[in-house]
Amino acid sequence: MTPTIFVLNGPNLNALGKREPGIYGGTTLADIEAECRSVGQTLGFAIDFRQSNHEGVLVDWLHEAGESAVGVAINPGAYGHTSIAMHDAIRAISIPVVEVHISNIHAREEFRHTSMITAAAKGMISGFGPHSYILALHALKNIMQ
Incomplete structure (x- = not known):
């Protein structure tokens, strides 16, 4: 059986390609999903790619990943800056989690400079556009070797 990596996406990422293209570019979430699958x-991984605008759903998916996946790449969107619940969910699972951001959160508004997720994750990849997801998949592969 092929090991699975969950690629989880938080709020507003379903609007990629239309939402603030000057910051996020023109790539859609479907484009990112196709590249992640490839x-x-x-x-050597199967990709379980999901998006939700609801914090509790993302927490549930992290718990599910802890039972059925070998790793998680998560773009928490704005919840990365606010969600202690997601921080705690990451700490509650034993598989590696890599935080992903399309934009460089440290070059943006000050409130985006702090992540509630980073301290619970193995690491963060930020600022490389949609390629941040691909870097996260490679990081997870490296962590598991």
């Missing part, structure tokens, strides 16, 4: 296959 790279995941190359790396």
Whole structure:
């Protein structure tokens, strides 16, 4: 059975390609999903790709990943800056989690400079556009070797 990596996406990421293209570019979430699936296959992983605008759903998916996946790449969106619940969910699972951000959160508004997720995750990849997801998949592969 092929090991699975969950790629989880938080609020407003379903609007990629339309939302603030000057910050996030024109790539859609479907484009990112297709690239993640392709790279995941190359790396030997199945990709379970999901998006929700609801914090509790993301927490539930983290718990699910802890039971059925070997790793998680998560773009928490704005919840990264506010969600202690997601921080706690990451700490509650034993698989590696890599935080992903399309934009460089440290080059943006000050309230985005702090992440509630980073301290619970293995690491954060930020500022490389949609390629941040691909870097996260490679990081997870490296962590597992």
